[in-house]
Amino acid sequence: MESKFDNEVKNLCEEANKIVDTFFKTNYKNDNVPEEFKSRFFILIDKVNLSLMEDEDNFYGYFLFQMEREIRFNISSPTAVNFKGAKYVIYFNPIIFLNLNIKQMESTIKHEILHILSMHLIRAKKFKENYNSFAVNMAMDIVVNTFLDNLPPYATTLDWVNVKYNLKLFPFKTFEYYVEEIQTAIDIDEEYREEDNDKDDKVETEYNPQNTHDIWEESSDIDEKTLKEFTEKFINNAKKGTIPEYLDSMVASLKSSNGELPWNLYLKKLMGTIESNKKKTITRRSRRQPDRLDLRGELRDHMAEIAVAIDISGSISDEEFNQAIKEVIGIVKNYKHEITIIECDNEIRRIYKIKFLKDIRERIAPRGGTKFNPVFEYVNKHKFNLLIYFTDGKGEEELLVTPNGYKTLWVISGRGDKLSLKEPYGIIKKLRSVEIKDDGADELIKSGFSMMNQEPERI
Known part of the structure; x- marks a missing residue:
């Protein structure tokens, strides 16, 4: 009825x-x-x-x-x-x-x-x-x-x-x-x-x-x-x-x-905007000219080359960096990517590649203060899409080289206040405490704008 x-x-x-x-x-x-x-x-x-x-x-x-x-x-x-x-x-x-x-x-x-x-x-x-x-x-x-x-x-x-x-x-x-x-x-x-x-x-x-x-x-x-x-x-x-x-x-x-998005969510946003190469495919027609069967379509072919610079001059603790790099790996895992770690103080001390958190090496002892230019000189000479720079922000006031062809994300440690550079050529974010579960299924992030888990915290 x-x-x-x-x-x-x-x-x-x-x-x-x-x-x-x-x-x-x-x-x-x-x-x-x-x-x-x-x-x-x-x-x-x-x-x-x-x-x-x-x-x-x-x-x-x-x-x-x-x-x-x-x-x-x-x-x-x-x-x-x-x-x-x-x-x-x-x-x-x-x-x-x-x-x-x-x-x-x-x-x-x-x-x-x-x-x-x-x-x-x-x-x-x-x-x-x-x-x-x-x-x-x-x-x-x-x-x-x-x-x-x-x-x-x-x-x-x-x-x-x-x-x-x-x-x-x-x-x-x-x-x-x-x-x-x-x-x-x-x-x-x-x-x-x-x-x-x-x-x-x-x-x-x-x-x-x-x-x-x-x-x-x-x-x-x-x-x-x-x-x-x-x-x-x-x-x-x-x-x-x-x-x-x-x-x-x-x-x-x-x-x-x-x-304002915290640094880890901003990194997710950056990953979505990185210009990637496109590969040809025979399974899809060209979008611009769908009636041209002789033209091959294109698929996005993610291969993000990511440089992660870590200021080893004592400004960032091992705990801070290990937690941050864990988030970086978790964020980029859905993309084709290659991560290069650059350890530096007043000059580059070591460069190596990682895939997993276990690949992170114990940091070598610092020998000098902090200079940003050596990292940018190196990254400019190689084909990177993104540079993530972890530092307390205390370095030069000006870069001697201009970043070329890649995006830059500055992440200032909890001990730092601001970036010394007058022109950062990128976005500056503050390192925040974020709890990440080992299985990667649920993240608990204390700020942001979306919903994720049943507790639920939102990002």
């Missing part, structure tokens, strides 16, 4: 289809949605919101209560969000949304709020500069959907991605991990073609994971720090009682962060 709520959903669904047939056959305009339909639809959303508020996860209900609501028939998902006019706005596509049951409706609303708490609206812009937007969308959805039950049958989940792309991705891993693995899979999927999305407004009647977050591009132009402050206000107003542990951890992480 159908409930009163189910009858309301059914009637609204029928009316939504009539609206599409009547007003949007030739041209979509949001202004054409009848006010009477909007009123009835949002009364139904109020009932869903009331159900959220009565649930043990009532945080979501109180968060939704603060959001502006709009109807958009041209989004390819049941719900979507962006930030406009100093408020978060949640959009509903009635054609897709009204085909869900109430628990699925709740989950798709929770899905959007988790994107907000993970700062995905800001992070997506950065990652789409170097990754396919489809890979970024799926990676973000995997991260948030891992924490949700009662998902729509078409939701992008870890299991679905593993089956579709023949992957073995693990749950509760980092956003960066999922992006890289999915991007690589997309690159070798000969059936996938990256196409320009049609930006013309049109009615969407089915879920399309490729375009689910396009509406984020309509967000107000706002910096990360300000958006974080607005988000904290929404969070504070939504905390009316105890919240689930995973939400509490996410909120605490967002509040404690200063909007």
Whole structure:
């Protein structure tokens, strides 16, 4: 027997289809949605919101209560969000949304709020500069959907991605991990073609994971720090009682962060942007000229040449460096890579290659102060993609050579204060204490913007 709520959903669904047939056959305009339909639809959303508020996860209900609501028939998902006019706005596509049951409706609303708490609206812009937007969308959805039950049958989940792309991705891993693995899979999927999305407004009647977050591009132009402050206000107003542990951890992480990625997460970002050679393949057509069967396609062929310089002048302890190099190895393991260790003080003392943590040698005794130039002279003469320099920052004020053809990441030890160079030619990060489990399955990182494990800490 159908409930009163189910009858309301059914009637609204029928009316939504009539609206599409009547007003949007030739041209979509949001202004054409009848006010009477909007009123009835949002009364139904109020009932869903009331159900959220009565649930043990009532945080979501109180968060939704603060959001502006709009109807958009041209989004390819049941719900979507962006930030406009100093408020978060949640959009509903009635054609897709009204085909869900109430628990699925709740989950798709929770899905959007988790994107907000993970700062995905800001992070997506950065990652789409170097990754396919489809890979970024799926990676973000995997991260948030891992924490949700009662998902729509078409939701992008870890299991679905593993089956579709023949992957073995693990749950509760980092956003960066999922992006890289999915991007690589997309690159070798000969059936996938990256196409320009049609930006013309049109009615969407089915879920399309490729375009689910396009509406984020309509967000107000706002910096990360300000958006974080607005988000904290929404969070504070939504905390009316105890919240689930995973939400509490996410909120605490967002509040404690200063909007800046710690060095290890920044390294993950750098690894994704390193320009790699491409190898030809006969299993894939050329993207630029897919009809030219005589042209071979290209796959990304990761071979990252990484130089890790360690200042042995006594500024960094063995414990600090061993922990840091363990993270470096863990971060680059998903890439083809070669790591070269450079021990130096006022000159280079030793150079050797490593693959595993056990390959790290006991450091030789320092003989002088700290000079950065010898390392840059060496790296300039060899084909490296990235230089990671661990130091207390106390060296020259100027480099005699300019870094050529590689990125530089300075990591200042806990004992150091700042880098002495006036022009660092790279990014400067502070070495932070991070606990890493030996099996590499779960990392506990005390700051950042994503979700990873069931405790859960977020990065």
